[in-house]
Structure formats: structure tokens, C-alpha cells
Amino acid sequence: MELGTETEAKIIQAATEVFLEKGKDGARMQEIAGRANINKALLHYYFRSKDKLYEKVFREKVFRFLDELFSSVPQTDDIKIVLKEFTANYIDLISSHPELVRFILWEIRRGGQYMSDALRDIFAKHGFTKFPFLEKVQNAISEGTIRPLDPLHLIISVIGICVYPFIAQPLLENAIPGIQISSEGFLQKRKEEVFNLIWEGIQP
Amino acid sequence: MELGTETEAKIIQAATEVFLEKGKDGARMQEIAGRANINKALLHYYFRSKDKLYEKVFREKVFRFLDELFSSVPQTDDIKIVLKEFTANYIDLISSHPELVRFILWEIRRGGQYMSDALRDIFAKHGFTKFPFLEKVQNAISEGTIRPLDPLHLIISVIGICVYPFIAQPLLENAIPGIQISSEGFLQKRKEEVFNLIWEGIQP
DNA sequence: GTCTATACATCGATAGAC
DNA sequence: GTCTATCGATGTATAGAC
Numbered sequence: 001m002e003l004g005t006e007t008e009a010k011i012i013q014a015a016t017e018v019f020l021e022k023g024k025d026g027a028r029m030q031e032i033a034g035r036a037n038i039n040k041a042l043l044h045y046y047f048r049s050k051d052k053l054y055e056k057v058f059r060e061k062v063f064r065f066l067d068e069l070f071s072s073v074p075q076t077d078d079i080k081i082v083l084k085e086f087t088a089n090y091i092d093l094i095s096s097h098p099e100l101v102r103f104i105l106w107e108i109r110r111g112g113q114y115m116s117d118a119l120r121d122i123f124a125k126h127g128f129t130k131f132p133f134l135e136k137v138q139n140a141i142s143e144g145t146i147r148p149l150d151p152l153h154l155i156i157s158v159i160g161i162c163v164y165p166f167i168a169q170p171l172l173e174n175a176i177p178g179i180q181i182s183s184e185g186f187l188q189k190r191k192e193e194v195f196n197l198i199w200e201g202i203q204p
Numbered sequence: 205m206e207l208g209t210e211t212e213a214k215i216i217q218a219a220t221e222v223f224l225e226k227g228k229d230g231a232r233m234q235e236i237a238g239r240a241n242i243n244k245a246l247l248h249y250y251f252r253s254k255d256k257l258y259e260k261v262f263r264e265k266v267f268r269f270l271d272e273l274f275s276s277v278p279q280t281d282d283i284k285i286v287l288k289e290f291t292a293n294y295i296d297l298i299s300s301h302p303e304l305v306r307f308i309l310w311e312i313r314r315g316g317q318y319m320s321d322a323l324r325d326i327f328a329k330h331g332f333t334k335f336p337f338l339e340k341v342q343n344a345i346s347e348g349t350i351r352p353l354d355p356l357h358l359i360i361s362v363i364g365i366c367v368y369p370f371i372a373q374p375l376l377e378n379a380i381p382g383i384q385i386s387s388e389g390f391l392q393k394r395k396e397e398v399f400n401l402i403w404e405g406i407q408p
Numbered sequence: 409g410t411c412t413a414t415a416c417a418t419c420g421a422t423a424g425a426c
Numbered sequence: 427g428t429c430t431a432t433c434g435a436t437g438t439a440t441a442g443a444c
Contacts, residue, residue, distance in 0.1 A: 022229070041431095044421060048421095109307070152383075154397070157397070162364075176356070196353070197358070197361055202401070245410080248440075253439075
């Protein structure tokens with residue numbers, strides 16, 4: 001388990017920037033080398049190919065993101081607190097890594113294999129056998145805290161509600177004058193509206 | 205206003221396929237020519253460059269999609285019917301073009317200019333001055349049919365809920381064994397769960 | 409309009425000096 | 427480890443015969 005050299009770190013840094021901006025196919029090894037202030041040959045010395053470099057960058061970025069995401073699932077069994085905190089944390093997390101959304105979208109469009117692998121790794125690391133959410137929702141239904149519903153669909157909806165504004169960010173900011181998705185004001189309001197909609201939507 | 209030749213249609217068809225599969229940068233003119241059963245030279249005869257061809261394909265595809273989407277907003281003022289029909293229609297529409305959705309979203313994260321242009325054109329064509337939804341929601345709030353909330357956030361949430369399963373489709377189908385996003389069973393269930401969550405979520 | 413042949417640039421990747 | 431130089435493949439685009 002090495003820490004990696006300084007040059008390696010510079011390459012990863014530069015590669016991340018370029019891959020995020022241009023996508024895998026649009027990215028050029030020349031540009032990555034340029035931003036890292038080295039030459040192309042050195043890129044291939046450290047990482048064997050463009051594919052390997054991309055995989056390394058993607059895995060690292062996404063793994064950290066998912067790790068942070070799943071660490072933000074509250075420990076309590078109180079479904080109201082779980083939902084409130086998770087949505088707020090999730091929105092905060094995404095808003096502080098807006099570029100990453102594009103990266104992940106790109107990868108999913110390509111088939112989503114890396115993402116699935118990363119998810120599996122995260123599950124293994126945290127010892128999950130299923131979405132940590134799922135069980136809490138099922139329990140809440142059994143106890144009658146929330147109305148009967150399909151937990152899987154609820155989770156999909158919650159994630160969709162949280163993540164969509166950031167996916168559509170350029171479009172929304174272009175189509176709706178004055179809106180600023182990443183502004184503190186919008187995020188604050190968004191968290192309230194999201195939680196209210198979901199919470200009211202699942203009352204018995 | 206010509207109808208275009210048969211060859212032109214073949215090219216558009218092939219180009220659409222390849223661009224959707226590989227993205228703009230990943231697409232190769234050679235492959236497009238191959239699928240259209242012509243040679244590369246003819247591509248440049250009909251469309252001057254790869255850029256022009258891409259723009260043409262994207263604009264056409266997206267315009268039709270948005271046109272269909274906005275045509276599916278029900279005419280009635282009954283907010284319950286509006287929501288029920290719109291979500292159902294929207295989910296149906298997306299499920300019949302899942303690759304297009306992922307493509308559009310990726311394109312949006314690239315800057316979204318084409319999309320914004322297309323949106324503006326659609327608004328102009330239908331004579332909208334704002335989201336047709338917005339006014340209906342505002343009226344429903346004034347009449348007390350639904351609780352006070354921010355209409356803009358509601359719309360964002362509704363769209364997010366509908367579209368997200370298809371964005372994450374490859375990931376979901378990989379991570380959750382047995383799930384089939386585009387299957388009739390899932391879609392049917394999805395429509396019910398989505399409407400229930402939203403409708404219950406906005407009750408006074 | 410459609411083809412073959414080819415120009416020209418750029419890509420990822422490698423060889424070899426230091 | 428780091429560089430220059432360059433390879434072979436492939437990309438977009440064009441010239442010119444038919």
C-alpha cells in the first residue's frame with residue numbers, strides 16, 4: 001500500500017480534471033500531460049494506457065463519493081429523522097461535488113459496470129447486504145409509522161428528487177432566469193421542500 | 205422545406221444510433237457510414253462536418269421529444285388529473301426512449317446550450333410563456349386544493365421522480381437482481397407509487 | 409450523387425538516450 | 427524517472443473520376 005509519488009498525484013489530479021470536463025473519449029492524453037506539466041511518455045510510464053488511467057481516476061473519485069454518501073445515513077431508527085437528515089446530507093454532498101454528477105452520468109450511460117462495482121465494494125466495506133434504507137422503511141411500515149408502500153420505489157424517488165436538480169442544473173439555470181442551484185438560498189429551500197413532500201407523502 | 209433524400213434519411217438514422225451509443229466524441233464517421241451502407245465521402249457531401257451532423261441529429265431528436273412531452277400536459281385545470289396523467293404519460297414517453305434520456309442528460313451536463321435552445325423553440329411553438337404546469341399548481345394553491353408550497357420545487361421534484369429510474373437504469377438493473385425498469389410490471393407499479401407519493405405529499 | 413483514393417492532422421503508445 | 431522522437435493506426439475531410 002504505497003502513498004504514490006508526487007508526480008503520480010499530479011497526473012491523477014490533471015487526469016481527473018480533464019476526464020470530468022471532456023468525458024473519457026473527449027479527453028486527450030496530451031492535455032492531461034500538459035496540465036500535469038509532464039509529457040505523454042511519462043503518462044504511459046505511470047499508467048499503462050488511457051483505459052487504466054481512466055479506471056483508476058473513476059474508481060477513486062466514485063468510491064470516495066459513495067463512501068461519504070453511505071456514511072451519511074443516520075444511525076437512528078426514527079424514520080422521520082432518517083429521511084430528514086439523509087436528504088439534507090445527500091443534497092449537501094452532491095452540491096459540493098457537482099462535477100462528479102456528470103462523471104457518473106457518463107459512466108452509467110456507458111453501461112454502469114464501474115459504478116456497479118463501486119457500489120458492491122462499498123456495500124462490502126460497510127457490511128451492508130441491502131440498502132441500509134430499505135430495512136428502516138420496512139420497519140416503519142410494519143409499525144404503522146408510515147403508510148404501506150413499496151420501499152424500493154420510495155428510495156428511488158427520494159434519490160431522484162435529491163439528485164435531479166444537479167443533473168439538470170445547466171438547463172434549469174438557463175431556462176429559469178435568476179435561479180442558482182448551488183446557491184445557499186436554493187439549497188436551503190430545496191431541503192425543506194423535498195422533505196415536506198416526501199414526509200407528507202408517506203403519512204398513514 | 206425539402207423532405208430530404210432517401211440517402212439523407214439513412215444517414216440521419218445511422219448517425220442517431222451511433223451518437224446515442226457512443227456519444228459525440230466516441231462516435232466515428234466510419235461507423236456511421238458503414239451502418240448507412242455508404243462511404244465516408246458521402247457523409248461529408250450531405251453534411252459538411254461531424255459537428256454539423258451531430259447538431260442536426262441532436263436538434264431533431266430533442267425537439268421531437270420535447271414536443272411530445274409538452275403535448276402530453278393535460279388540458280384540464282383539475283390538478284389531480286393533471287398530475288396523474290402527466291406523470292403516467294411522462295413515464296411512458298421516457299420508457300420508450302431510455303437511451304435518448306440518458307443522452308440528453310449527459311448533453312445537459314456538457315453545458316446544455318442545445319437543450320436550452322430546443323426548449324425555447326418548443327415554448328415559442330406552443331405559445332408558452334412559462335411552464336404550463338406552473339400556473340395550474342399556483343391556482344390549486346390559491347383555491348386550497350393543495351397545500352401551500354413552492355410550485356417550482358414541486359415541478360422539479362415531479363420531473364426528477366419520473367425520470368430518475370431511467371437515468372439510473374443500467375445501475376439499478378445491475379445492483380438489484382430481478383428488476384427490469386422497462387418491463388410493463390415495473391412501469392405500472394411505478395406510476396401508481398409516484399402519483400400516490402406526490403398526491404399525498406401535497407394535500408392541504 | 410456516388411464512388412476510390414488520398415491528404416493531412418492527431419491520437420495512443422513505444423523505443424531508446426540520458 | 428524523465429525526456430525527445432517517432433511509430434502505426436485512425437480520425438476528419440477533400441480531390442477527382444465516373
